[in-house]
Amino acid sequence: MKRVLKVGGLSLVPLGLLALGLSFRFPQTTESLYAQGVYPQVVRLFAALNFVSFSWAEVLLGSAMVAAGFFFRPRKILLTLWCGGGVLLWAFLLLWGFNYARPPLEERLGLDLPSADPQALLEAGERTAALTSALFESLEQDSGPTRLPVSFHELDRAIDEGYRALELPGDRILSDTTSAKPLLSSTLFSYLGISGIFIPFTGEPSVNALQPDAALPMVLAHEKAHQRGITHEGEANFAAFLVCSREEAPPYLRYAAYLFATRYLLGEAAQYLPREEVAAAWDRLGSGPSADLRAMEDFWERYQGVASDLTAEVNDRYLRALQIPEGVESYGTVVRLLLALDAKGGLTSKSE
Numbered sequence: 001m002k003r004v005l006k007v008g009g010l011s012l013v014p015l016g017l018l019a020l021g022l023s024f025r026f027p028q029t030t031e032s033l034y035a036q037g038v039y040p041q042v043v044r045l046f047a048a049l050n051f052v053s054f055s056w057a058e059v060l061l062g063s064a065m066v067a068a069g070f071f072f073r074p075r076k077i078l079l080t081l082w083c084g085g086g087v088l089l090w091a092f093l094l095l096w097g098f099n100y101a102r103p104p105l106e107e108r109l110g111l112d113l114p115s116a117d118p119q120a121l122l123e124a125g126e127r128t129a130a131l132t133s134a135l136f137e138s139l140e141q142d143s144g145p146t147r148l149p150v151s152f153h154e155l156d157r158a159i160d161e162g163y164r165a166l167e168l169p170g171d172r173i174l175s176d177t178t179s180a181k182p183l184l185s186s187t188l189f190s191y192l193g194i195s196g197i198f199i200p201f202t203g204e205p206s207v208n209a210l211q212p213d214a215a216l217p218m219v220l221a222h223e224k225a226h227q228r229g230i231t232h233e234g235e236a237n238f239a240a241f242l243v244c245s246r247e248e249a250p251p252y253l254r255y256a257a258y259l260f261a262t263r264y265l266l267g268e269a270a271q272y273l274p275r276e277e278v279a280a281a282w283d284r285l286g287s288g289p290s291a292d293l294r295a296m297e298d299f300w301e302r303y304q305g306v307a308s309d310l311t312a313e314v315n316d317r318y319l320r321a322l323q324i325p326e327g328v329e330s331y332g333t334v335v336r337l338l339l340a341l342d343a344k345g346g347l348t349s350k351s352e
């Protein structure tokens with residue numbers, strides 16, 4: 001029996017990698033069987049079990065570190081690490097990881113991704129900047145930085161309701177989901193350069209609660225996109241924009257969405273166009289939204305260092321290992337998705 005268990009433990013990693021490879025080989029099968037079949041039940045189970053306001057992942061990680069100290073066996077360290085890694089790999093795949101093999105979101109939405117044309121970027125950015133400024137005026141807040149007008153829990157519920165109303169293709173998550181959690185270790189995550197994280201092993205979207213309020217709606221919506229099986233970072237950014245920019249969404253969510261879009265569109269345009277052209281577009285934001293952007297930049301600059309650089313490198317390798325060749329640059333692919341939406345008249349036209 002011991003031999004059987006040992007062989008089984010040793011085979012977990014290769015079998016997990018084989019299963020992941022097959023899921024990428026047959027994305028439509030993965031979509032129908034896992035993403036639309038198994039995974040919604042996983043979400044429902046986590047939602048039923050997870051009813052606390054704190055992050056279970058933080059508690060479990062701390063407990064695992066303590067347990068490792070008690071049960072550490074130097075002579076069997078390699079075998080233990082290999083078998084433990086296999087268990088974690090299968091837990092990751094079954095609880096969320098197979099979603100990486102889903103067909104791209106733009107394919108499911110019927111969007112054709114254009115190239116990043118500099119003039120199109122500038123024009124779209126000018127319009128989103130003007131709309132952001134108008135939305136800021138409707139908030140009736142001081143000159144900035146703005147404050148979140150609802151509680152964290154209310155924000156989480158509004159975003160969940162938005163996703164259900166949005167009905168993204170392939171989204172079969174109709175029940176309640178696990179609430180997003182503000183991280184108790186937000187200071188640590190700030191030094192690591194992490195604004196939010198989705199924990200597959202507990203089903204928890206977790207958010208760095210220290211960052212400026214104007215960033216919170218999009219960060220929370222990004223992590224909730226991961227919760228709904230959208231793994232690609234650029235696609236999660238785009239899904240977050242779609243849910244927060246809806247006409248029916250609360251005004252502060254719409255403001256945060258268009259502030260986000262402006263930052264990405266004009267930031268990309270600045271890579272190609274003369275500084276003065278892009279500066280003129282930035283001027284359309286007004287002092288309030290500009291104060292929010294400065295608050296975000298100042299926040300991350302305070303924590304920038306070796307830890308955040310190392311985290312970015314680890315994240316880059318993780319994403320590339322899961323067949324996202326752009327690595328951390330995949331966050332920025334939201335720009336092309338925004339341009340594709342603009343080409344269909346869906347970026348700002350309904351709001352103008």
